[in-house]
Amino acid sequence: MVMEGRWDNKGQYAKERIKLYEQIFGEGYISAGGHKTMEQMCALLKNLKKNARVLDIGSGIGGGAFFLESQYGCVVTGVDLCKDIYSIAIDRSTTRGSVVNFLLGDILDMEFTPKSFDVIMSRDTLLHLPEIKKRELFARCIEWLDDNGKIIIGDYCRRPKNEAICESFEAYIAERGYDLHGPFAYGKLLEDAGFKKVVTWDVSGDFLELLEVELERFREEHNPRPKHFEKDDFEHFEKSWLKKIEWVRNGDMRKGILYGRRG
Numbered sequence: 001m002v003m004e005g006r007w008d009n010k011g012q013y014a015k016e017r018i019k020l021y022e023q024i025f026g027e028g029y030i031s032a033g034g035h036k037t038m039e040q041m042c043a044l045l046k047n048l049k050k051n052a053r054v055l056d057i058g059s060g061i062g063g064g065a066f067f068l069e070s071q072y073g074c075v076v077t078g079v080d081l082c083k084d085i086y087s088i089a090i091d092r093s094t095t096r097g098s099v100v101n102f103l104l105g106d107i108l109d110m111e112f113t114p115k116s117f118d119v120i121m122s123r124d125t126l127l128h129l130p131e132i133k134k135r136e137l138f139a140r141c142i143e144w145l146d147d148n149g150k151i152i153i154g155d156y157c158r159r160p161k162n163e164a165i166c167e168s169f170e171a172y173i174a175e176r177g178y179d180l181h182g183p184f185a186y187g188k189l190l191e192d193a194g195f196k197k198v199v200t201w202d203v204s205g206d207f208l209e210l211l212e213v214e215l216e217r218f219r220e221e222h223n224p225r226p227k228h229f230e231k232d233d234f235e236h237f238e239k240s241w242l243k244k245i246e247w248v249r250n251g252d253m254r255k256g257i258l259y260g261r262r263g
């Protein structure tokens with residue numbers, strides 16, 4: 001099941017970039033909203049039980065998995081495709097004496113016993129999968145979940161696909177190779193796969209606030225620019241956050257949280 005490979009999405013997840021992201025999002029996270037979004041998603045799951053078996057798809061450097069383990073006593077399996085990211089998660093796991101089961105590989109190649117999870121969670125990861133692969137994955141997630149199992153996904157979204165988006169956001173999506181949906185169309189993919197009681201939240205307002213806070217904090221903490229920071233990285237970060245803020249303000253870029261139940 002373990003895959004050797006150095007996928008980093010054309011440098012998006014290169015080691016130096018990961019360090020930079022973590023400074024922005026907070027310890028353990030390389031996704032929008034860092035720990036705050038994790039708490040929000042756990043609250044939406046309601047009643048996350050001790051020993052709940054959780055699959056974290058795209059577990060990154062482990063922040064979410066460690067939180068589920070330490071805060072809720074969950075038994076967590078994390079899957080990630082990027083070797084450098086996986087290695088960081090493993091190192092941290094050893095340091096903190098965690099028993100999270102981190103696996104290196106593509107979630108699309110993973111095999112799990114049917115009904116072996118109570119919760120499947122994923123943050124800012126499925127954007128990397130084309131729609132057809134998302135559909136395939138959701139169908140398999142249903143099999144992996146136990147009868148009362150739940151799925152919760154936080155992900156980048158866009159204005160509905162039948163509406164135009166600005167050129168710069170279109171170019172960003174193409175360059176990253178993302179497949180983005182309107183939040184409600186995304187929820188429909190879960191329904192199509194057979195998930196019940198699907199709920200979709202368009203949390204773009206919260207996302208905008210987070211982006212503004214992250215940019216402000218970054219500017220305060222890095223003024224003057226620390227020596228270890230490459231000027232290019234610094235400018236890249238500032239520019240890309242300003243762009244995201246513009247896209248969310250004009251409604252092109254959105255953020256969704258989707259929830260569904262197996263039964």
Ligand SMILES: C[S@@+](CC[C@H](N)C(=O)[O-])C[C@H]1O[C@@H](n2cnc3c(N)ncnc32)[C@H](O)[C@@H]1O
Nearest residue numbers: 029030031058060080081082106107123125128
């Ligand atoms: C933006 S990061 C988010 C990481 C983590 N969820 C977090 O919140 O910090 C997306 C992660 O998904 C992983 N990823 C992308 N495609 C994947 C796939 N097909 N299978 C497993 N992991 C994948 C990447 O390597 C990366 O670590």
